[in-house]
Structures are given as C-alpha cells and as structure tokens.
Amino acid sequence: MSKRAYGQFCGLAHALELVGERWALLIVRDLLVGPKRFTDLRRGLPRIPTNVLATRLKELEHAAVVRRRVLPRPAGSVVYELTEHGAGLEPAVFALGRWGIQTLGEPGPGDLLTVDSLIIALRAMFDPEPARGLRVSYQLRMGEVVVHALIDDGALEVGRGELATADLGIETSAAMPRLLTGELDPATAVAEGVVRLTGPTDLLARFLELFHIPPTPKDTGATADLSR
Amino acid sequence: MSKRAYGQFCGLAHALELVGERWALLIVRDLLVGPKRFTDLRRGLPRIPTNVLATRLKELEHAAVVRRRVLPRPAGSVVYELTEHGAGLEPAVFALGRWGIQTLGEPGPGDLLTVDSLIIALRAMFDPEPARGLRVSYQLRMGEVVVHALIDDGALEVGRGELATADLGIETSAAMPRLLTGELDPATAVAEGVVRLTGPTDLLARFLELFHIPPTPKDTGATADLSR
DNA sequence: CTGGATCCCTCACGATACTG
DNA sequence: CAGTATCGTGAGGGATCCAG
Numbered sequence: 001m002s003k004r005a006y007g008q009f010c011g012l013a014h015a016l017e018l019v020g021e022r023w024a025l026l027i028v029r030d031l032l033v034g035p036k037r038f039t040d041l042r043r044g045l046p047r048i049p050t051n052v053l054a055t056r057l058k059e060l061e062h063a064a065v066v067r068r069r070v071l072p073r074p075a076g077s078v079v080y081e082l083t084e085h086g087a088g089l090e091p092a093v094f095a096l097g098r099w100g101i102q103t104l105g106e107p108g109p110g111d112l113l114t115v116d117s118l119i120i121a122l123r124a125m126f127d128p129e130p131a132r133g134l135r136v137s138y139q140l141r142m143g144e145v146v147v148h149a150l151i152d153d154g155a156l157e158v159g160r161g162e163l164a165t166a167d168l169g170i171e172t173s174a175a176m177p178r179l180l181t182g183e184l185d186p187a188t189a190v191a192e193g194v195v196r197l198t199g200p201t202d203l204l205a206r207f208l209e210l211f212h213i214p215p216t217p218k219d220t221g222a223t224a225d226l227s228r
Numbered sequence: 229m230s231k232r233a234y235g236q237f238c239g240l241a242h243a244l245e246l247v248g249e250r251w252a253l254l255i256v257r258d259l260l261v262g263p264k265r266f267t268d269l270r271r272g273l274p275r276i277p278t279n280v281l282a283t284r285l286k287e288l289e290h291a292a293v294v295r296r297r298v299l300p301r302p303a304g305s306v307v308y309e310l311t312e313h314g315a316g317l318e319p320a321v322f323a324l325g326r327w328g329i330q331t332l333g334e335p336g337p338g339d340l341l342t343v344d345s346l347i348i349a350l351r352a353m354f355d356p357e358p359a360r361g362l363r364v365s366y367q368l369r370m371g372e373v374v375v376h377a378l379i380d381d382g383a384l385e386v387g388r389g390e391l392a393t394a395d396l397g398i399e400t401s402a403a404m405p406r407l408l409t410g411e412l413d414p415a416t417a418v419a420e421g422v423v424r425l426t427g428p429t430d431l432l433a434r435f436l437e438l439f440h441i442p443p444t445p446k447d448t449g450a451t452a453d454l455s456r
Numbered sequence: 457c458t459g460g461a462t463c464c465c466t467c468a469c470g471a472t473a474c475t476g
Numbered sequence: 477c478a479g480t481a482t483c484g485t486g487a488g489g490g491a492t493c494c495a496g
Contacts, residue, residue: 008273010349042459049488049489100240104239
C-alpha cells in the first residue's frame with residue numbers, strides 16, 4: 001500500500017487516491033474538452049510547475065485515466081487524452097464544478113479564465129430537458145474568451161471561437177455566475193450594462209433556462225471568503 | 229489570493245480550493261451520514277493525524293461547508309455537521325464514489341471498511357427508478373460491518389446495524405464491488421459461496437436492480453494498480 | 457519550439473507526545 | 477474527550493537547463 005493511501009475500502013477514497021492529488025482534476029477537466037499536448041496543458045494551467053504536470057500525467061497514465069499517444073508521422077508529436085475510464089470522470093467533474101461555481105464570486109486580480117474551463121462550465125450546467133425540440137445557438141464572450149453553443153433537440157455542442165450566425169451574442173464579465181444562480185436578474189443585468197446582447201433580448205431568458213445551477217444557499221453565518 | 233490557489237476563474241478550481249485538500253472529502257463523506265464529534269470522525273478515519281483533522285475542520289468551517297456546534301446542556305459536547313451548502317456536495321461525492329468503486333478491486337491488508345462509507349456507497353448507487361411502487365428491505369453484512377436498507381416507493385433509507393425483519397440478508401466480503409458492476413454474476417457468486425443469503429434468493433437480483441454502477445470499462449492496456 | 461528533467465526552497469502532511 | 481505542540485519528511489512551487 002502506498003505511503004499516502006487512505007487505507008479505506010471505499011470508492012471515494014480510491015477515487016481520491018487516483019485523481020485527488022493537486023492539479024489532477026484540472027488536468028482531467030482540460031482533457032475532457034479534447035486531447036492536448038504537454039504545452040497546451042501548460043497554457044491552460046499557467047500556474048502548474050512543469051515537473052508537477054509531468055508527474056501528474058505519469059500518475060494519471062498509470063491509473064489508466066490518461067493515455068499518452070504519439071501521433072503518426074509526419075506530426076510525430078505527443079498528445080495526452082482521456083481513456084474511456086478517464087472520461088467516466090465527467091459526471092464527477094461536472095458535479096464539483098456546479099458546486100464550486102455557486103460561491104465563485106468575483107475573479108481575483110490574478111485569476112484567469114480559459115476557453116476550456118468555460119466550455120466545461122457550459123457543458124456542466126446544460127439542462128437537456130428544456131432543450132427538447134429546440135434549436136438555438138449562442139455566442140458567449142467573456143473578456144478575451146469566446147465560445148459558442150449549439151443546442152439542437154436536447155443535444156449540446158460547445159466550440160471555441162466565434163459563431164457569426166449565432167441567434168444571440170452574449171458579452172459579459174464576472175457577472176455570469178450570479179446570472180446562472182438566479183442571484184442576478186437578467187433584466188437588471190442588461191439594464192445595468194454588465195451584460196450586453198447582440199440579437200433578440202428574450203433569448204437571454206431562454207439561455208438561462210438551458211444553463212443553470214442550483215441557487216446559492218443562504219448564508220449560514222460562517223465566513224465564506226478565501227483569505228487565510 | 230492564497231499562495232496555493234489555482235488562480236483560475238472556474239467552478240471546479242474553486243471547489244478544489246475549498247474541499248480539494250487531502251482528507252477533506254472523506255470528512256464530508258462521513259458528515260453526510262450525520263453530525264459527528266471529533267472522536268467519531270477519528271474513528272471513521274483512523275489514519276488521519278489529529279492535527280490534520282483539526283486543521284481540515286477549521287478550513288471547512290471557514291469555507292461554510294461545516295458548522296461547529298456546541299450541544300445544549302447537559303451534553304455540552306461539540307459536534308460538527310454539514311451546512312446546507314456543504315450538503316450540496318452530495319452529488320459530487322456520490323459521483324466520485326461511483327467512479328472509484330469501478331476500480332476498487334480487492335481490499336488490501338490494511339484497508340478497512342467503515343459503516344459510514346458503506347452507508348454512503350449504498351446511497352450513491354441507489355437507482356430510484358426501479359424502486360417505484362416497491363417496498364422491500366435488506367440487511368447487508370460485510371465482515372463486522374452491518375447496515376440495512378429500506379426501500380419504499382422510490383425512497384431509500386439506510387441505517388446502521390441489523391434489521392431482523394429484513395426481507396433478505398446478504399452476507400459478503402470484497403465481492404460486492406464486482407457484483408455491483410455486473411462483473412460478477414449473482415448466481416455464480418452464490419454458488420461459489422462468496423455471497424451468502426438469508427431469505428428468498430431472487431431478491432438478490434432485485435437488489436442489483438436497485439443498486440448498481442456503470443460496468444468497469446474494458447482494460448485499455450495501462451496498468452491500474454496502485455503500487456508506486 | 458516542444459517536451460520535458462533537475463535543482464533548491466518552502467510548506468503541508470504524518471507521527472507522536474502532550475494538555476485542558 | 478477534544479484537541480494543541482513539536483518535529484521530521486516529502487510533495488508542491490518556481491526557476492533553470494537540456495535533448496530532439
């Protein structure tokens with residue numbers, strides 16, 4: 001048994017031994033979007049030391065979560081991708097992401113938003129029920145980051161970059177989490193200018209039906225900030 | 229921003245900053261069963277150093293996941309319990325647990341099974357759909373650990389200890405994960421004696437309809453053991 | 457330029473002892 | 477019972493260096 005094992009015959013404990021190390025689930029998050037090279041992962045996780053990234057990738061490969069694959073010639077480069085088993089982490093990553101976004105608050109000065117994290121966030125918050133029989137597309141811009149979402153009869157496809165033909169363009173900043181929890185009313189958000197729209201305004205309400213999270217629970221008296 | 233922050237404006241990253249430290253989610257797991265005293269938590273997590281447990285509880289309290297409460301006289305003792313926000317981690321804990329149990333394998337020599345982890349495992353794998361209109365009760369014994377489950381029209385209640393009136397008593401060992409993934413056939417499990425029943429045999433198949441996890445994916449060539 | 461490996465420093469974790 | 481104090485170890489953080 002490993003030195004740092006939890007020593008419990010328990011699915012959660014075993015999962016944490018495989019993907020509970022620091023940075024591991026963020027690597028899985030980025031790989032859920034698609035295969036990536038070492039440098040791509042570095043770009044999406046700028047604060048990870050390269051030795052830690054290399055170590056995590058080896059551990060995840062050993063745990064059959066990640067597969068290291070050498071692309072055929074002439075590319076010849078190395079990509080990391082999730083195994084089928086690793087892709088099975090998607091529900092857990094989505095659930096943790098939905099929980100975390102409830103108390104995300106405003107971005108700190110050094111916090112950055114990546115395209116992949118936004119793609120995963122949209123997929124995590126998509127509710128297929130109200131999307132049945134619906135066909136609509138959105139372009140979402142948050143700072144430099146632009147993604148688009150195609151909804152087609154209960155199915156969602158999220159891609160990076162612009163989509164000129166989108167039914168509605170949404171441009172916003174850090175207000176998005178408060179919008180998604182229902183903490184911020186869409187009408188007042190537009191009125192105050194924290195959300196700017198390009199297209200029919202009523203499609204924003206539709207957007208919030210399709211993408212949502214449980215509302216932030218009432219404060220229980222404990223301090224929830226991150227200062228230590 | 230904290231020194232060890234991930235520096236990402238992302239729900240998953242924020243969640244990992246709150247409950248991603250070592251032992252944190254195992255503490256949450258035990259508190260999902262009910263409020264506990266410091267010593268109760270120690271008993272359920274025998275390998276956690278007491279200072280780490282104390283540190284985690286303070287961090288979780290600060291993150292509004294856990295609430296420290298002094299019981300009214302004459303008890304006067306201290307209990308830790310999940311806040312509403314902390315209880316919102318249940319779907320994430322269940323999803324991670326379901327993923328981890330797929331590759332749990334056999335228990336190591338030092339691995340132990342606790343009552344609370346078994347209770348959470350059953351709740352995590354319960355499927356309410358086949359339970360509609362159904363009323364049945366089970367007693368489950370794995371080594372020293374005994375719990376019981378009451379299913380009543382889509383609702384599940386799991387409690388610790390024996391239930392003499394249970395419709396079926398199931399006594400097994402480490403074979404349970406393989407049974408739940410479908411990797412091990414219930415008939416052969418009974419025939420080989422790794423599962424012993426007390427009651428109508430066909431209720432075991434019913435049990436596996438009510439409690440199940442996605443089957444373990446086919447091996448992809450990577451080694452999945454834990455030796456380092 | 458990609459894909460890492462190596463070094464050093466710090467701090468979190470782990471084990472144990474001890475206290476109100 | 478409910479933690480705190482102390483100390484050793486090893487993992488993470490950051491910078492740099494190197495091979496293909």
